[in-house]
Amino acid sequence: MKTVYDVAVVGCGAGGYQAAITAARLGAQVALIERDTLGGSCLNRACVPKKALAHMANLLAETQALAGLGLSGRLTADLKAAIAFKDKLVAGLIRGLPVRLQSLSVDLRMGTAHLVAPHEIHLSGPREHATISARSIILATGSAPRALAPCPVDHIRIVNGDSFIESLSRAADTVLCIGGGALGIEAAFILRQFGSHVTIIESGPRLLDRPVISDRAAGFLERRLVALGVTVRKGVTVQETKAYQDGVWVQFSDGSEGQFDRVLVAVGRVPQSDDLGLAALGVRFDSAGFVVTDEYCATNVPGLYAIGDMCGGVMTAAGAMHDGRIAGENAAGGEKRQRRPHQVPLVIDSAVSVAAVGLSEDMAEAAGFTPGVLSVPFAASVKAQAYNDAGGFIEIVHDEETGQMLGGCVVGAGADELVHLLAAACLSRRGLWTFTDLNYGHPSSGEIMGAALDSYLGVLSQSVDTLFRPGIYAHPD
Amino acid sequence: MKTVYDVAVVGCGAGGYQAAITAARLGAQVALIERDTLGGSCLNRACVPKKALAHMANLLAETQALAGLGLSGRLTADLKAAIAFKDKLVAGLIRGLPVRLQSLSVDLRMGTAHLVAPHEIHLSGPREHATISARSIILATGSAPRALAPCPVDHIRIVNGDSFIESLSRAADTVLCIGGGALGIEAAFILRQFGSHVTIIESGPRLLDRPVISDRAAGFLERRLVALGVTVRKGVTVQETKAYQDGVWVQFSDGSEGQFDRVLVAVGRVPQSDDLGLAALGVRFDSAGFVVTDEYCATNVPGLYAIGDMCGGVMTAAGAMHDGRIAGENAAGGEKRQRRPHQVPLVIDSAVSVAAVGLSEDMAEAAGFTPGVLSVPFAASVKAQAYNDAGGFIEIVHDEETGQMLGGCVVGAGADELVHLLAAACLSRRGLWTFTDLNYGHPSSGEIMGAALDSYLGVLSQSVDTLFRPGIYAHPD
Structure with missing residues (x-):
């Protein structure tokens, strides 16, 4: 295996993977380092499993909307089979990753990365220990679920974004989702459609508190969740929990209490960069611990880029992939490109x-x-x-x-x-x-x-210029 | 009621309706004449009912694809309920049309139109007989199913595009679709998913013989139909049929024969403009009887426009609506606009x-x-x-x-x-x-x-210019 590369990418999640293939396509010699399962949160525990399960949840709603209006019979959700399908799907996608990387001559190196100098990574893996040097390094180590003090996660009764999908394989009649953000409301929808009684509590005044989502949109979504039978409580937090054999007792901030088979802690995510040795290199972090980058995805250390969740922002896979394309191109020495995070769609699959x-x-x-x-x-x-x-x-x-x-x-x-x-x-x-x-x-x-x-324009307006050659588009076929 | 208008539109189908509201939005005084049910073929007998039924057919396929993989139980199609839903949907949409026309001050005049001069229409309606003059007239009288000599339509056992949707309310175990065009393959999909045994015969070498659809696309579609259990026979025509009490006997061109509960004649459409008095005005027709128009949707008679199916071309509702926008604007005296029929999507909802x-x-x-x-x-x-x-x-x-x-x-x-x-x-x-x-x-x-x-580009390329103000899009939110 090589020890000198043009670009080394740390983390094979959606962002890192995208960065590696972008740089490789531009002709760079690329190493992609991963310490855990390929694919990161998105593929293993978030977007991909969620998309499959939300689709089923959605089909149940869509067919229900036509019950008695053309469709009869009854469709039910089979969580066990769904999880088996999801497992197979994810496994297949993971198997495909090395193949695609190999086709672009990206070296996949398994192990934990530690930056010992701005252009040098120490790699400790199960099969190798090596020092890798690279002209540019792209960090893409993602994020982890934020902990909530009164609600310690045991991944059995109290789960978080890391264990939520896994937890679905065990039935839960009643579920409490703490946090009305993307994870909370997507999880609530899936759980509800798969048969659980679900309560969402949100500390703030509305669900899905993202600047790009209007109050009206959030309100509509909330009404749809409620119509499905989800209980939504706003302005409420958790003060205390006790996990028992058969569930979790919860004390809420408004004095009420409840008992749930399962609790999902979905109160946001924190950057994951502790073990990388960044502080020693003088990498700048913001007050929340996110790596600070400029519009080129560059950190304050020359040649060192950081992308995706570890930098904060919208923290979506699509956002990380956007960053990956920008950083991949900049790191490979192509034309300098600026990130445009606002151009990345934010998508929520819920009720x-x-x-x-x-x-x-x-x-x-x-x-x-x-x-x-x-x-x-x-x-x-x-x-x-x-x-x-x-x-x-x-x-x-x-x-x-x-x-x-x-x-x-x-x-x-x-x-x-x-x-x-x-x-x-x-x-x-x-x-x-x-x-x-x-x-x-x-x-x-x-x-x-x-x-x-x-409803807005009195006068319709045709493209002043189109790329169509006149004569070709002027006549019916 | 007025007798003098800026624009008179003949036919309240998708095209005529669009032409009328476009002209009205530009400030024109508009009359819209319809002799039959509002909404034309698209709303009453084609696109709209089809979209509803194809969606149900599609949901059956989508849920079937996940049977045992997360969804269990069994969904079946209930044709009677589906037709009742469709009837209610169509009735609601028809009721909405006059309301929207009124909000734009378009006068809806019910009756048969006959052009007695280039700018003059004689209207004979159930409630009025009148002569309407208009600076511009837009013809939008659509098309009718093409007849097939050996297969006379009785709308009971042998149906066509006009009676196909209606015929669905009577069960048919076996159905023959004559013609592998859009109607034939969309109908075959719906019928199959709603429980019939369906055979498509197509005289040519492939299904969906439209220039914009590649052979590969047509081949894929055919395989999907076959996988659903539809029988597809190409290079075959009908030589003779005999309708009996309980079905139709069919003699095919290859010597084989068959018996079907129902036969759908779907061999294309012919223009519908016979009663309008166009020949007397010197309006030019092509050899197939379609009205000839230029790139502005104008006929050879000044002030007289024609749009949609009656002019040939792709003959879709979306195409007629495109024409309607063009002719509506040109007839109202706005900026002269050219039609761009190639820019109109062609959509087929089948297997x-x-x-x-x-x-x-x-x-x-x-x-x-x-x-x-x-x-x-x-x-x-x-x-x-x-x-x-x-x-x-x-x-x-x-x-x-x-x-x-x-x-x-x-x-x-x-x-x-x-x-x-x-x-x-x-x-x-x-x-x-x-x-x-x-x-x-x-x-x-x-x-x-x-x-x-x-897979194609080595180098990714960013927009050279965007409309985004720099600074706004350069940073995460």
Whole structure:
């Protein structure tokens, strides 16, 4: 095995993996170091298992919406089989990773990394101990669930983001989710659809407290969770817990108490970088312990980059992958690229799908824009009505003056894909007019975007310039 | 009621309706004339009912794909309830049309239109006879199912596009679909999932013989239909039929014969414009009887426009709506706009969703481009694997020289929405690079577009210019 590389990446999660293949594609000699299972949180314990289980949960809701209206019989969730399917899925994806890395000549090195100098990593692995030097090093070691003092995790009765998916293989009739963020509400949806009685408690005044998600979106999501039978309590925290053989007793801040078969602690995540030796190198951290990076994903130590959860921010896999592409290219010595974290969609798969990109109205205002918000109900789409799932809405945030697209939020079926249209409009010089330039299939959800502008613009506007050669597109086929 | 208008639109189907509201939004006084049920074929007999039923058919397939893998129990289709749901859906949408027209001050005039002069329509309705004059007239009278001589439609045992949806309310164990076009394969999928034994015969060498759909896409779709139990026979036509009390006997061109409970004649559509008095005005028709129009949707008679199915072309509701926007704006005297029919997605909801936009490889070659095709399997998407539905692929057609996007085809789950991303890229100055500029949620189907370029480009490329103000997007939120 080599000891000298152009780029060494520490951590084979979504971000590190993306950084390694990006750099390799640019011709760099790349080492990718992982101390644990390949794929990181996203693949093993979060996004991927969640997507599979949320899909099943969603199918139960979608078919339920048509019960007696064309579908009969009864579908039930089989958690044991679902977990077996998930295990097989994840195992298959993990097996695929080394193959793809090998095809790009990325050296996968198993072991724990410790930075002994700015360009030098000591690797202690099960099969090797080595010193690896690299012109650039990209740190991508992710994050770990934040602990909650009154609620010590035992991974059996009291679980966290690391053990939640695993815990699903053991039935729980009653579950308490502490924290109404992405994990809490996604977990609550899955658990509820798979048969548990679920309570979410959230210390703040609303669920899904992310700046890019509007209050209205959060409120709609909450109502959908409640409609499914999830209990949502806001402004409440946990003061004390006692784990018994058969469950957990919980004392809440409002004086009430409860008994649950299982408790999920979902109160955010903390950076995971303690063992890397960064302090000794003088790497700068913020007050919360996140590594401080600039717009190029560079730390204050030359040649040392950091990406993804360990740097804070939105802390999503998609965000880490964005960083990975930026850092991978910058580390490989390509054109210097800046990160654009606002261009990364945030997607929540819960009782309703919520996805947002760019700036919310509040964020846009804070940034000095005069934002306008076009809001259209999903009911504007014939498709949504045909699916008997016309709840939800799309918010399109734009600059009133220029028509520049600033962002938007989709609350409704298929939000995880529809958000890409908003993202494309944010990148387009046509801004808001992207949605009138486009032709939509009929009936489709995309038409909602078009309908948003129907109510707003007196005059439709065609692309001034298109890339189509005249004559080709001017006639029917 | 007025007798003088800026714009009179004949036909309240998807195209005419769109033309009327477009012109009205631009300030024109508009009359919209309809002789039958509001909404046309699309709403009453085609797209809308089909979307509802295909969704149910699709849910049966999606849940079946996860049977034993997390979902148990058995869902069955209840055709009677589905038809009742469809009836209610359609009735609700029809009720909504006059409300929306009224809000834009469009006068809805019920009756049969006959053009007595280039700017004058004689209207004979159940409640009024009137002569309406208009500066511009937009014809949008649509099309009717093409007849097939050996197979006379009785709308009971032998049905066509007009009576197919209606016929679903009567059970049929065995069904023959004559014609492997959009209607035939969409109907076959619905019928099969709702319990019938279905045979498709197609006179040509492949299903879905549209230039924008590649042979590979058509072949994939055929295999999916066959996997569901549909019998597909190509290069076969019907020579003779005999309708009996309990079914239809059919003699095929290859010498074989068969007996079916029902036969669907789905061999294309013919323009519907006989009673309008167009010949007397000197309106030009092509050899197939379609009205000839130019790139502005104008006929050869000044002030007279024609749109949608009656003009031929792709003959979809989305296409008619595109025309409606163009003709509505041109007729109202706005900026002159050209139609771009290739920019309209074609969507097929069958055993697999197929959607295409722009040019196929063959079309691009014929148009003088040097096309490249990036083809990526749905399996490249972790989401597709998590849904256990990783069949299908996306083809991205572009100009090898310039990276200009020319079109593409999506074959797989969610194609009806994903195609909009291809459409957006076709309109973008960034062309193919649109897909690397974009950040995708993870896991998502949109990522497949990104993956398409992974395998192709050594160097990732960032938007040279974006509309984002620097400083706003350069930092995490």
